[in-house]
Amino acid sequence: MTTHAAGVAWLELAELSLGVSTQDVASIRDVTGGAEDGVDLDARFGLPEGRWDEPRSITLRSGAALRTRAEVRVELLADEDRFDVPAFFAEWARARGLVRIARRETGFGFLIEPEPFLAGLERDDEKGGNDGTPH
Amino acid sequence: MTREPNAMEEKTPAPHEAAHADAKLEQAWLAFDVAGVSLALAPASADEICDLGTITPIPLSPRYVEGIVSIRGRPVPLVSLAAFASLPSRRARPKEDRPDRCIVATALGMTVALRCDEVHGVLVASGAVRPETVALPAGLGPFIRGEVELGPDLFLVFDFDAFVDSARLRS
Numbered sequence: 485m486t487t488h489a490a491g492v493a494w495l496e497l498a499e500l501s502l503g504v505s506t507q508d509v510a511s512i513r514d515v516t517g518g519a520e521d522g523v524d525l526d527a528r529f530g531l532p533e534g535r536w537d538e539p540r541s542i543t544l545r546s547g548a549a550l551r552t553r554a555e556v557r558v559e560l561l562a563d564e565d566r567f568d569v570p571a572f573f574a575e576w577a578r579a580r581g582l583v584r585i586a587r588r589e590t591g592f593g594f595l596i597e598p599e600p601f602l603a604g605l606e607r608d609d610e611k612g613g614n615d616g617t618p619h
Numbered sequence: 620m621t622r623e624p625n626a627m628e629e630k631t632p633a634p635h636e637a638a639h640a641d642a643k644l645e646q647a648w649l650a651f652d653v654a655g656v657s658l659a660l661a662p663a664s665a666d667e668i669c670d671l672g673t674i675t676p677i678p679l680s681p682r683y684v685e686g687i688v689s690i691r692g693r694p695v696p697l698v699s700l701a702a703f704a705s706l707p708s709r710r711a712r713p714k715e716d717r718p719d720r721c722i723v724a725t726a727l728g729m730t731v732a733l734r735c736d737e738v739h740g741v742l743v744a745s746g747a748v749r750p751e752t753v754a755l756p757a758g759l760g761p762f763i764r765g766e767v768e769l770g771p772d773l774f775l776v777f778d779f780d781a782f783v784d785s786a787r788l789r790s
Binding site for chain 1: 676693788
């Protein structure tokens with residue numbers, strides 16, 4: 485049996501790992517941390533205690549960018565560690581760019597499709613609810 | 620000459636026996652508490668009862684979907700009936716050294732872990748299901764199908780299918 489693996493850049497936020505396919509990433513660079521460096525994920529999802537660094541910007545091939553001080557770890561993800569989103573929220577998740585779930589060392593992480601994910605953040609900001617922070 | 624039944628035939632009950640077995644099954648209920656409300660679920664609806672381990676929050680999700688948990692290595696959404704039905708927070712303290720628990724059940728092709736304050740186990744009813752005599756919290760009403768006596772206590776019969784259909788996240 486052949487095991488396939490794909491590169492994922494994991495953004496290690498508080499209680500939450502967001503994974504972007506390395507195929508979607510144009511560059512990861514140190515930045516000063518202004519709004520011009522992309523959507524601030526830390527403000528939205530928090531940072532893990534003691535595991536953060538200087539701000540970095542992950543620029544996507546589409547031109548959009550994500551900004552975080554959290555650790556960014558690039559890993560290979562094997563097929564057997566990748567799951568479909570459970571039917572209970574699959575349709576909802578797809579609309580928000582949460583496309584797959586990956587098994588991680590502790591718990592799971594979400595593989596995102598950056599554009600619909602960012603659009604989902606914007607929609608929720610406009611509605612002023614559903615803050616998405618860990619419960 | 621009489622023929623010896625083979626093993627498969629021995630396991631297949633006659634229709635009247637099967638009906639009797641079903642009737643017995645209907646008298647047993649999986650009893651559990653959520654936010655101080657005692658609920659009963661048909662045991663056939665439940666896959667298993669689990670201790671809750673690590674909960675991974677789902678970004679952008681409503682608060683009643685607490686996250687995903689690992690059930691035999693697979694991700695399953697953890698749902699809070701208390702939060703969904705806006706039940707008053709009367710959560711019992713977990714017993715010492717006992718992690719919080721959930722009932723994993725499948726309805727309409729969707730597997731969900733339902734957070735419970737306490738799982739009493741499978742109890743046998745001393746009577747039939749009857750219309751509920753207690754006032755229901757407003758948010759819970761659509762998912763209750765009567766009440767049943769399990770031992771000395773009354774439990775509300777919980778319609779898991781209706782709950783999942785109502786709580787599932789749609790785009």
